[in-house]
Amino acid sequence: MAEVRLEKLVKSYGKVGVVHGIDLTIAHNEFVVLVGPSGCGKSTTLRMIAGLEEISGGTISIGDRVVNDLAPRERNISMVFQNYALYPHMTVKENLGFSLKIAKQDTATIEKRVAEAAEILGLTPLLERTPGELSGGQRQRVAMGRAIVRHPDVFLFDEPLSNLDAKLRGQMRVEIKKLHQKVKTTIVYVTHDQVEAMTLADRIVIMKDGHIEQVGTPAEVFEQPKNTFVASFIGSPPMNLLDATVSTDAGRKVAKLSDGVTLALPAAAAEKVKDGQAVTVGFRAEAFSPVGYGLYGDNEVATVKRTIILPEPLGTETLLYTELGGKEVQGKMLNPRFVKPGEQMTFHLDLSRLHVFDRASGKSVLV
Amino acid sequence: MERSWQRWLIRFGVFIVMAIICVPGLWIVMTAFRDNVEVMARPPVWIPERWTLDNFRAILGLSDSQQGIPVIRYFMNSVIISVTSTVLAVLIGMMGGYAFARYRFKGKNVAFLWLMLSRTVPGISLSLPVFMIWSRVGLIDTDFGVILVYLALNIPFTIWLIDGFFRQIPLSLSEAAQVDGCTRWQAFWKIEFPLAKSGIASAGIFAFLTSWNEFALASQLTRTTASKTLPVGLMDFTAQFTVDWTGMCAMAVIIIVPALILTFIVQKHLIAGLTFGGVKG
Numbered sequence: 001m002a003e004v005r006l007e008k009l010v011k012s013y014g015k016v017g018v019v020h021g022i023d024l025t026i027a028h029n030e031f032v033v034l035v036g037p038s039g040c041g042k043s044t045t046l047r048m049i050a051g052l053e054e055i056s057g058g059t060i061s062i063g064d065r066v067v068n069d070l071a072p073r074e075r076n077i078s079m080v081f082q083n084y085a086l087y088p089h090m091t092v093k094e095n096l097g098f099s100l101k102i103a104k105q106d107t108a109t110i111e112k113r114v115a116e117a118a119e120i121l122g123l124t125p126l127l128e129r130t131p132g133e134l135s136g137g138q139r140q141r142v143a144m145g146r147a148i149v150r151h152p153d154v155f156l157f158d159e160p161l162s163n164l165d166a167k168l169r170g171q172m173r174v175e176i177k178k179l180h181q182k183v184k185t186t187i188v189y190v191t192h193d194q195v196e197a198m199t200l201a202d203r204i205v206i207m208k209d210g211h212i213e214q215v216g217t218p219a220e221v222f223e224q225p226k227n228t229f230v231a232s233f234i235g236s237p238p239m240n241l242l243d244a245t246v247s248t249d250a251g252r253k254v255a256k257l258s259d260g261v262t263l264a265l266p267a268a269a270a271e272k273v274k275d276g277q278a279v280t281v282g283f284r285a286e287a288f289s290p291v292g293y294g295l296y297g298d299n300e301v302a303t304v305k306r307t308i309i310l311p312e313p314l315g316t317e318t319l320l321y322t323e324l325g326g327k328e329v330q331g332k333m334l335n336p337r338f339v340k341p342g343e344q345m346t347f348h349l350d351l352s353r354l355h356v357f358d359r360a361s362g363k364s365v366l367v
Numbered sequence: 368m369e370r371s372w373q374r375w376l377i378r379f380g381v382f383i384v385m386a387i388i389c390v391p392g393l394w395i396v397m398t399a400f401r402d403n404v405e406v407m408a409r410p411p412v413w414i415p416e417r418w419t420l421d422n423f424r425a426i427l428g429l430s431d432s433q434q435g436i437p438v439i440r441y442f443m444n445s446v447i448i449s450v451t452s453t454v455l456a457v458l459i460g461m462m463g464g465y466a467f468a469r470y471r472f473k474g475k476n477v478a479f480l481w482l483m484l485s486r487t488v489p490g491i492s493l494s495l496p497v498f499m500i501w502s503r504v505g506l507i508d509t510d511f512g513v514i515l516v517y518l519a520l521n522i523p524f525t526i527w528l529i530d531g532f533f534r535q536i537p538l539s540l541s542e543a544a545q546v547d548g549c550t551r552w553q554a555f556w557k558i559e560f561p562l563a564k565s566g567i568a569s570a571g572i573f574a575f576l577t578s579w580n581e582f583a584l585a586s587q588l589t590r591t592t593a594s595k596t597l598p599v600g601l602m603d604f605t606a607q608f609t610v611d612w613t614g615m616c617a618m619a620v621i622i623i624v625p626a627l628i629l630t631f632i633v634q635k636h637l638i639a640g641l642t643f644g645g646v647k648g
């Protein structure tokens with residue numbers, strides 16, 4: 001069992017705090033992704049788990065051991081670095097077998113485990129090459145191979161795909177996912193790319209300024225963001241967020257946008273707000289589509305007529321930039337037809353998919 | 368495209384520059400093998416008419432005509448002093464360079480600056496103070512005294528050079544090794560040291576050549592065969608009114624050859640080192 005538990009974890013450099021008391025439990029064999037903008041403390045947290053960074057406060061345990069004062073080599077973890085950190089003077093085979101050699105395993109075991117890892121990652125034909133003779137994707141695989149030969153309790157990935165081009169990144173993402181299915185192990189993965197987070201994670205941990213903003217499954221953080229930060233960070237394009245004021249109209253709570261458009265609030269949110277409350281309403285592009293080009297079912301919608309500022313065709317859908325509540329917003333057109341800038345279109349906004357945040361705190365009114 | 372006359376012009380320029388650099392050296396080598404008579408001849412005899420090993424026999428004391436000079440003794444002194452000071456300078460340079468490259472500590476920048484500033488002081492200006500101190504503590508005319516001075520000359524340089532090489536090596540390599548099960552010490556010897564090897568070799572050869580060729584300080588601090596080095600030994604060929612040029616040149620060849628051989632041996636590393644070549648993750 002390799003559960004990873006962070007309790008009140010703190011990191012500071014002198015007076016500058018980087019991580020401010022994080023609590024997080026990562027279950028055995030769970031794939032957890034730490035995501036957030038740069039400087040949010042996600043890499044520092046990972047490096048503290050690895051033992052490469054001293055812990056300023058709190059505890060980290062792996063399995064049932066508190067590892068605070070253990071050196072990296074005593075933690076039975078392995079790590080894939082952003083720049084791969086392959087040993088340039090060793091062949092792929094030597095790179096893969098290095099940790100086993102250090103652990104004084106016998107040659108037969110090393111050969112066997114290296115061959116195993118090479119097989120899983122398709123590195124067998126490359127074993128005699130040096131890292132300098134490999135492409136970016138191959139180096140990435142060697143780095144992962146080096147991590148899996150050890151059969152560690154926990155895998156740590158520090159932005160492993162950020163040095164690859166977009167296409168390769170997509171491929172490697174799939175490989176990492178497959179790897180986790182083959183080699184069941186606890187994984188902690190750090191990235192600033194929310195797409196990676198959404199596609200890979202069992203659970204996502206969204207961090208900002210050294211705090212955890214929200215922990216949840218990809219669906220949870222996408223559907224029920226706890227605050228405006230999570231709402232705007234997760235999902236592409238980011239959620240549209242508009243300032244509004246709550247009032248009551250014909251017995252229903254509505255949010256009035258700065259340009260006078262009123263949106264009836266979903267029942268759950270309506271219960272939590274007062275008249276006159278300053279709120280931020282949010283909706284994703286897919287909840288805001290031209291009539292006939294969206295998926296609403298029988299949901300209640302608000303109808304507005306808008307001028308298209310810019311269409312952005314993406315093939316199966318087109319992003320439409322227009323204006324609502326005094327701000328630029330994005331809508332989505334499914335199975336699109338050709339749209340010209342300046343064209344007038346009637347949009348439906350799916351009110352059941354409206355998110356309401358308290359403007360002062362930025363928190364969802366449902367929390 | 369370069370025109371051919373341009374190419375020839377460049378070649379000619381290179382030839383002139385190389386000639387200026389090489390001719391004195393060649394002259395020394397040729398003089399070492401020529402007759403004493405030819406040395407002073409006017410007009411000069413460029414290529415020796417008769418090549419002879421007499422000069423080497425003479426200084427090694429193998430001929431009857433002339434008393435030998437303790438070349439072997441000087442050679443041994445030179446080897447002991449140069450090798451010891453080089454090995455120590457490289458070891459300390461490695462530790463210092465690694466510390467400067469990898470650790471954060473108070474006063475690091477100031478310390479580094481002072482090390483570099485020490486290089487700006489001309490060595491010869493230290494000769495008198497060093498001589499006075501050494502004579503008080505009894506280090507004059509000892510190998511140890513010279514080694515100590517050469518260490519002081521070489522260490523700032525080796526630290527600076529090796530620091531640069533360790534900086535080239537991504538920190539994550541050492542971290543990866545530690546995650547892979549190494550202690551920091553193992554990570555250093557198994558990963559960082561092999562990668563910085565060319566830099567360390569460069570530092571070594573520079574330190575060695577400095578010690579091997581140094582004359583000014585050694586001429587002050589050594590007195591007898593107990594510690595005189597080869598360059599200082601060259602002065603044995605000057606008498607009150609005469610200079611034994613052929614003998615001096617023969618000894619100069621003995622000084623040059625080991626340095627040349629060593630340089631050739633580590634040449635590969637030196638080139639890789641001086642171009643700060645390819646450490647890539």
